[in-house]
């Protein structure tokens with residue numbers, strides 16, 4: 087009889103979580119470590135990174151932090167090769183980093199070209215080039231790994247501006263271009279590396295609860311089928327699934343975790 091629970095276990099797996107100190111990244115790192123993986127968080131804050139590492143180790147979770155700036159597009163290969171030698175071959179790669187410029191939340195009419203270009207470099211070019219380097223490393227190591235890129239509902243559908251305007255907020259135009267690009271590039275990687283047993287999927291969360299104003303939460307909730315925003319742990323469990331052998335026949339998907347937002 088097949089041991090189905092065993093398919094979800096990640097013992098002996100090495101997982102890299104880029105952006106692992108963020109709202110989603112922390113919960114994803116904890117979930118992967120609870121499933122048995124050795125987790126390496128790549129992020130930019132030593133203070134937060136070292137204190138999170140200590141907190142996790144007190145809870146007997148195998149999580150370490152390494153400083154890494156995804157904005158530096160030219161040194162990925164060197165850093166990944168070093169990590170590979172130090173920590174062993176990478177089996178799982180999750181990119182939940184979210185670098186953005188200070189003027190990221192400008193209306194489309196106020197966007198400056200250098201800001202647009204910078205955000206494309208920070209968020210789209212980095213996600214594609216880093217995932218490509220990891221896939222190549224997995225291939226070289228003969229690892230049948232799992233790569234999970236992060237899209238969004240707004241890589242698939244347009245924002246509903248009334249829920250933002252009514253709350254004096256907006257949603258950046260570049261986000262649609264970036265997330266749409268990451269979704270389709272994930273399919274490209276899945277196609278190219280599929281023959282080597284490497285799976286690549288793009289997880290697309292809907293809005294996650296994070297101290298937003300009540301007025302915004304209630305307008306957002308009305309647009310979901312489950313009448314609520316998502317929780318970080320709901321993204322974390324979907325990530326563990328995609329990372330594990332339980333998802334061994336899932337690749338090239340745009341995996342929506344959005345309470346049904348994109349179904350209507």
Ligand SMILES: NC(=O)c1ccc[n+]([C@@H]2O[C@H](COP(=O)([O-])OP(=O)(O)OC[C@H]3O[C@@H](n4cnc5c(N)ncnc54)[C@H](O)[C@@H]3O)[C@@H](O)[C@H]2O)c1
Pocket residue numbers: 104105106107108109110111128129130131154155156157181182183184185186236237238239290291292293294295
């Ligand atoms: N939170 C949501 O509601 C939501 C919804 C849909 C999609 N997403 C997507 O999920 C991903 C994560 O979102 P989040 O809400 O956890 O973001 P967040 O801002 O809470 O966390 C992002 C993490 O990226 C790190 N980071 C920033 N710049 C970096 C750099 N130069 N190098 C390395 N790390 C860097 C930050 O330090 C932080 O730990 C993003 O791709 C986002 O678009 C989030």
